[in-house]
Amino acid sequence: MRFERILLLVLLVAGGHAATVQGVILDEETQIPLARTRVTLTPLPGTVAPILSMLANERGQYTFADVKPGWYLLRSSRVGYATGEYGQARPGLPGTPFEVANEPTDSHQIVMRHKAAITGTVVDDNAIGIPGWPINVYTARQPIRRIAQGMTDDRGDFRIGELDPGTYIVRSGGGGLEDATTLVPSYYKYGTAVSSAEPVRVRLGETQAFVVIHTVEGNLFELTGDVIAPEKRGVKLTLITDTGRRNVATNAGPFVATGVPPGEVGLLAEGPGCAGYKQILVDRNVFARVDCTPVSAPFVTGDTDVQLIARRLDLDGPGPEGVLPAGQSLTPGPLEFTVRPGPSHYLVSIQNDGDTSPPTPVDGWFALDLSNAPHLRVTLSANPASISGIVTSASQPIIGAPVFLELINPDSPELALQSWTGRADAQGNFSFTGLAPGTYRLMSSYEMTFDDPLARSKAANVALHEGDTVTEPLEMIRQ
Amino acid sequence: MRKLALVLLAVTAISISAQAAVVEGVILDEETGNPLARTQVSLIPLPGTQADVTPVRTGARGSFVIISVRPGWYILHATRRGYLPTESGQLRPGRPGRAFEVADDHASGFHEIHMSRLPAVTGTVLDENGIGMPRWPVHIYSANKPIRHIGQTETDDRGNYRIGELDPGTYLLRSAEGHLEDDTPVFATYTREAVELARAVPVTVRPGETAHNITIRPVKGRLLTLSGIFLAPPREGWATLTMITDTGRREISAGSGDIPFSVTGVQPGAVEFLVKGTDATGNECGSYVVLPIDKDITTLRHACNPLRKTSVSISGATLKSPIVVRRIDLDGMTDAHPMGPDENFAPGHWEISVPRGDYYVQSVRGNITPAVHMGEWWGFDTSSDTRVGIQLSSRASSISGVVTTGGNPVAGAPIFLTQEGSGETWAGRTDPQGNYMMGGLAPGTYNIISGFDLDLLGGSFTRKAEKITTSEGNTTVHALELILP
Numbered sequence: 001m002r003f004e005r006i007l008l009l010v011l012l013v014a015g016g017h018a019a020t021v022q023g024v025i026l027d028e029e030t031q032i033p034l035a036r037t038r039v040t041l042t043p044l045p046g047t048v049a050p051i052l053s054m055l056a057n058e059r060g061q062y063t064f065a066d067v068k069p070g071w072y073l074l075r076s077s078r079v080g081y082a083t084g085e086y087g088q089a090r091p092g093l094p095g096t097p098f099e100v101a102n103e104p105t106d107s108h109q110i111v112m113r114h115k116a117a118i119t120g121t122v123v124d125d126n127a128i129g130i131p132g133w134p135i136n137v138y139t140a141r142q143p144i145r146r147i148a149q150g151m152t153d154d155r156g157d158f159r160i161g162e163l164d165p166g167t168y169i170v171r172s173g174g175g176g177l178e179d180a181t182t183l184v185p186s187y188y189k190y191g192t193a194v195s196s197a198e199p200v201r202v203r204l205g206e207t208q209a210f211v212v213i214h215t216v217e218g219n220l221f222e223l224t225g226d227v228i229a230p231e232k233r234g235v236k237l238t239l240i241t242d243t244g245r246r247n248v249a250t251n252a253g254p255f256v257a258t259g260v261p262p263g264e265v266g267l268l269a270e271g272p273g274c275a276g277y278k279q280i281l282v283d284r285n286v287f288a289r290v291d292c293t294p295v296s297a298p299f300v301t302g303d304t305d306v307q308l309i310a311r312r313l314d315l316d317g318p319g320p321e322g323v324l325p326a327g328q329s330l331t332p333g334p335l336e337f338t339v340r341p342g343p344s345h346y347l348v349s350i351q352n353d354g355d356t357s358p359p360t361p362v363d364g365w366f367a368l369d370l371s372n373a374p375h376l377r378v379t380l381s382a383n384p385a386s387i388s389g390i391v392t393s394a395s396q397p398i399i400g401a402p403v404f405l406e407l408i409n410p411d412s413p414e415l416a417l418q419s420w421t422g423r424a425d426a427q428g429n430f431s432f433t434g435l436a437p438g439t440y441r442l443m444s445s446y447e448m449t450f451d452d453p454l455a456r457s458k459a460a461n462v463a464l465h466e467g468d469t470v471t472e473p474l475e476m477i478r479q
Numbered sequence: 480m481r482k483l484a485l486v487l488l489a490v491t492a493i494s495i496s497a498q499a500a501v502v503e504g505v506i507l508d509e510e511t512g513n514p515l516a517r518t519q520v521s522l523i524p525l526p527g528t529q530a531d532v533t534p535v536r537t538g539a540r541g542s543f544v545i546i547s548v549r550p551g552w553y554i555l556h557a558t559r560r561g562y563l564p565t566e567s568g569q570l571r572p573g574r575p576g577r578a579f580e581v582a583d584d585h586a587s588g589f590h591e592i593h594m595s596r597l598p599a600v601t602g603t604v605l606d607e608n609g610i611g612m613p614r615w616p617v618h619i620y621s622a623n624k625p626i627r628h629i630g631q632t633e634t635d636d637r638g639n640y641r642i643g644e645l646d647p648g649t650y651l652l653r654s655a656e657g658h659l660e661d662d663t664p665v666f667a668t669y670t671r672e673a674v675e676l677a678r679a680v681p682v683t684v685r686p687g688e689t690a691h692n693i694t695i696r697p698v699k700g701r702l703l704t705l706s707g708i709f710l711a712p713p714r715e716g717w718a719t720l721t722m723i724t725d726t727g728r729r730e731i732s733a734g735s736g737d738i739p740f741s742v743t744g745v746q747p748g749a750v751e752f753l754v755k756g757t758d759a760t761g762n763e764c765g766s767y768v769v770l771p772i773d774k775d776i777t778t779l780r781h782a783c784n785p786l787r788k789t790s791v792s793i794s795g796a797t798l799k800s801p802i803v804v805r806r807i808d809l810d811g812m813t814d815a816h817p818m819g820p821d822e823n824f825a826p827g828h829w830e831i832s833v834p835r836g837d838y839y840v841q842s843v844r845g846n847i848t849p850a851v852h853m854g855e856w857w858g859f860d861t862s863s864d865t866r867v868g869i870q871l872s873s874r875a876s877s878i879s880g881v882v883t884t885g886g887n888p889v890a891g892a893p894i895f896l897t898q899e900g901s902g903e904t905w906a907g908r909t910d911p912q913g914n915y916m917m918g919g920l921a922p923g924t925y926n927i928i929s930g931f932d933l934d935l936l937g938g939s940f941t942r943k944a945e946k947i948t949t950s951e952g953n954t955t956v957h958a959l960e961l962i963l964p
Contacts, residue, residue: 027610030609030610032609034608034610035607035608036660036663037660038660055660058607058608060608078660079613079614080613080636080637114636114637115636117636117637125516125539126513126514126515126516126539126540126541127511127513128508128511128513128514128516131560131644132560153599153641153643154596154597154641154643154644155561155596155599159635159636161613161635162613162636177516178517178518178519178536178559178560179517179536181517
């Protein structure tokens with residue numbers, strides 16, 4: 001009896017400090033539970049609590065125990081689906097935060113929607129599908145980058161799934177048919193020039209069907225050359241184009257690559273203690289020499305206290321990003337670099353030391369052609385700008401309101417140079433720090449994002465100069 | 480001089496028109512009627528017609544023209560990736576076509592050949608709630624014994640899969656073993672929800688058909704862990720240890736010296752361990768073992784044993800071309816290829832096929848296991864010291880006769896012959912007078928049939944075929960009545 005009283009007391013005390021958040025994750029199309037979905041409970045700014053994460057059970061159910069009181073967002077993620085958020089007006093839009101008090105909460109159901117997909121057929125001049133033919137998908141917005149690939153099936157049909165909503169360019173690869181006929185990479189619907197490509201727009205949950213590519217006959221070329229390396233054995237030569245890559249040699253010395261489509265070609269040599277990269281334009285049968293020479297780690301000058309983040313940016317698309325440890329060498333060729341300096345600084349530029357001007361960054365990344373002995377200059381500024389304010393609707397602060405910020409070029413405002421997403425705290429206050437000078441647009445909404453032209457037209461435009469601290473009150477945008 | 484040339488040209492033209500003709504036509508897709516460009520077309524002479532096989536490719540609009548065709552009887556045969564081989568005049572896809580006569584004039588009729596797609600299977604791998612499982616491997620096996628892994632694919636973003644370019648027949652579909660997002664292990668599972676082969680639901684596909692909605696629901700279960708020591712050659716030597724199951728293979732160890740290894744996520748069932756490498760002096764070494772696995776094992780030991788050169792002895796007759804070989808592992812077979820002079824049978828399971836001639840194969844003997852005759856293949860196990868003996872006999876038997884219908888001989892009638900026991904098959908055609916001859920046969924019992932519309936996958940062969948027993952060195956004469964549709 002005494003034990004039961006103590007237990008009750010413990011439970012009451014525990015109940016005074018923590019609560020439970022539970023719910024279920026469902027597929028939007030079928031309303032079927034999504035087993036083993038990753039669910040994350042994230043506190044709003046101002047709520048002092050850790051981020052909690054777990055997998056839903058086989059019935060799609062989850063339970064977070066011992067949740068500290070405060071305001072939270074609940075997100076779900078799963079392969080093939082767009083990130084779900086509790087309370088979102090529809091998949092793809094920001095969810096609404098909720099308060100966890102010292103009592104059990106209601107069940108929180110999240111409905112997840114599949115990502116987008118494109119299906120179609122690669123056909124010959126008689127509209128017969130070509131089996132086993134490569135397919136490439138590129139982002140339609142500049143800079144155009146290859147982001148997915150696939151292969152046609154026995155009927156010449158293809159499906160590229162797990163796409164983010166957006167606009168894409170679809171293109172077949174090059175190659176030879178059953179006879180001596182050769183096909184050059186061809187865009188949907190017709191043509192070999194990117195200017196003739198018809199973009200394909202997809203929304204979440206949608207499958208854009210009947211993307212039929214009519215292939216174009218044309219010349220493929222032969223690329224011969226020589227790889228010069230300190231040691232002959234174990235030198236791999238990779239041929240890279242904007243439709244993929246393949247190994248063309250496993251030792252140094254002469255090499256031959258046939259069936260090369262016209263256009264830019266990267267040749268990457270990697271061997272024991274050496275590497276080399278050469279990019280050439282192939283518009284006929286050509287010869288190329290690739291030197292595989294010793295590689296040294298980048299010599300970094302300027303602001304060297306921050307971690308350099310790098311990724312390759314070959315013709316066939318960006319590679320995985322990673323922190324570059326001090327002293328680690330990089331294979332030469334096209335790479336992108338960035339740093340994440342924190343709120344007290346902003347990144348001004350990363351450039352090859354000696355270049356007169358840095359490249360224009362894309363989403364905060366600086367693209368450089370790296371040599372075998374690179375010298376990089378990193379420039380930070382200790383005088384960043386910031387924007388803060390309060391999000392209101394009908395003069396009332398909006399707790400946890402989603403806030404979207406984009407750096408834009410005023411001369412072509414359709415294209416965002418860099419994007420940020422934040423949340424207001426429990427009092428409706430938001431803040432973005434560590435910003436570079438420039439023109440920004442800012443808005444808050446539960447019903448639209450900057451993909452919506454209406455949101456862009458209603459957003460507040462703010463010009464920030466170095467060191468500015470701007471306060472910008474935001475009225476929540478509603479449709 | 481110019482006059483002489485013109486006369487010679489005229490004489491040549493008259494001569495060609497008197498002795499050769501033109502065969503032309505078009506190849507179309509059966510479903511759409513669209514032309515099939517670049518299709519391979521072969522004009523094949525019947526026995527008795529003195530001409531070579533003439534191959535051509537169709538043009539951009541699917542049309543073909545074969546000129547200078549000698550008079551005689553022919554079959555037109557078309558092949559193209561993704562389509563069933565097709566013959567002119569066939570009653571339905573997959574059936575033999577009709578022979579036709581080319582006479583001494585320029586026109587021999589226009590041949591329109593409609594090609595049907597090879598069959599396909601599509602379906603979905605579903606979790607316990609009926610949600611498609613993306614990027615999950617799917618395997619396909621032939622359902623007829625011996626059951627063999629013949630292909631694999633991966634589900635798409637919705638958990639759907641498609642396996643095409645299949646021969647008409649019966650298949651088993653199976654999802655791979657693996658782990659779910661929360662590391663829950665699942666067994667390799669046959670259609671629809673079977674771990675055991677006996678409970679698998681086979682799928683039959685016919686020419687041009689796609690079998691849809693073949694769902695697989697992977698079954699949760701405990702996968703096993705295998706560990707032990709890989710006794711690779713000492714330094715300067717190098718070897719790899721590969722584990723092979725009927726859902727794939729993985730290299731589980733590589734290097735020199737004694738190397739501990741451990742492999743997890745192993746499906747209970749037969750597991751092959753294959754060792755390949757070279758010793759410190761550069762000589763090949765290897766080993767092979769197949770084990771039934773039903774529990775965790777920690778005491779495996781696999782060594783790289785010295786390999787001796789494979790010895791293949793052939794006696795009794797002379798082959799005009801090399802024997803054809805292929806290696807069979809649990810995850811499938813290598814391409815069949817002529818055995819090279821320096822080729823060795825690495826330890827494992829191999830099959831050989833002896834080119835046909837005016838002899839027959841009396842026996843194939845391996846020094847590890849007796850060879851098993853199945854179809855045109857003889858299968859046997861090999862080790863680090865493999866010796867194979869092939870005994871041929873020049874006293875082959877044969878079967879000949881005439882195929883008639885309504886008392887009339889049938890030119891170009893298809894003949895199908897199957898040996899009882901091994902299931903080895905022969906196919907042939909009658910000559911323009913309806914005569915056939917099937918030679919190079921071992922003494923034994925055969926089933927023989929002739930027809931233009933026989934469902935060889937179904938029961939018509941066994942129901943309607945006639946049984947013939949041959950004896951060594953003799954020709955059995957047997958008249959056949961054409962089986963009508």
